[in-house]
Amino acid sequence: MFLSWTALVFVIAAAAIAWFWQDSLAARERANAAAIDACERLGLQFLDGTVAFARIGWTRSDRGWLTLRRTYVFDYTATSIERLQGFVVLSGQRVDTVGYAPGESARRAVLQSAAPPPAAEPKELPGNVLQLDQWRAQRRPTAPPSREDREDRGDQRH
Numbered sequence: 101m102f103l104s105w106t107a108l109v110f111v112i113a114a115a116a117i118a119w120f121w122q123d124s125l126a127a128r129e130r131a132n133a134a135a136i137d138a139c140e141r142l143g144l145q146f147l148d149g150t151v152a153f154a155r156i157g158w159t160r161s162d163r164g165w166l167t168l169r170r171t172y173v174f175d176y177t178a179t180s181i182e183r184l185q186g187f188v189v190l191s192g193q194r195v196d197t198v199g200y201a202p203g204e205s206a207r208r209a210v211l212q213s214a215a216p217p218p219a220a221e222p223k224e225l226p227g228n229v230l231q232l233d234q235w236r237a238q239r240r241p242t243a244p245p246s247r248e249d250r251e252d253r254g255d256q257r258h
Contacts, residue, residue: 123193124170128153130195131172131188138186138198139176147175151188159191167192176200 103111131151139146151172159169172188184201 123168124153127168127170127190127193128172130193131170131190132174134188134195134198135172135174135176135186144176144178145180147177147183150174154187161192169196 128151135151136146138144151174153170154173155171157169158166161167168191170190172190174186174188175183176186177183186198186200188195189197189199
């Protein structure tokens with residue numbers, strides 16, 4: 101039996117697509133289980149019953165191999181009023197991170213105790229971390245040259 105090169109490429113591409121599809125389904129199930137488990141451990145309510153795909157990319161595993169890094173998002177609530185979003189990051193089939201909305205730990209402390217949380221003093225940031233306002237001020241473009249400056253240089257654009 102003789103296969104043309106076109107047919108061979110088609111069969112290989114179909115096999116690769118089928119593998120990727122099955123691998124993605126397995127990763128989604130693992131992310132779903134991790135999100136449910138994390139919500140149960142913290143006493144949060146997992147909403148919608150599933151995670152949603154957010155991003156895919158490449159990363160290096162501990163052994164140095166290239167693996168797919170998938171990010172899934174999920175919704176949860178601590179108060180049954182406010183809907184918050186968390187995320188699960190998988191490298192290959194291994195769960196790397198499960199995260200929650202910013203400030204969730206402070207909200208949980210308020211819910212668990214009637215006393216307000218202690219006021220946190222502003223922390224000194226490491227040398228390589230900038231506040232967003234500082235970064236914007238440093239990156240702010242300079243104003244374009246005024247019309248008089250352009251005429252002095254001989255620019256004919258107006």
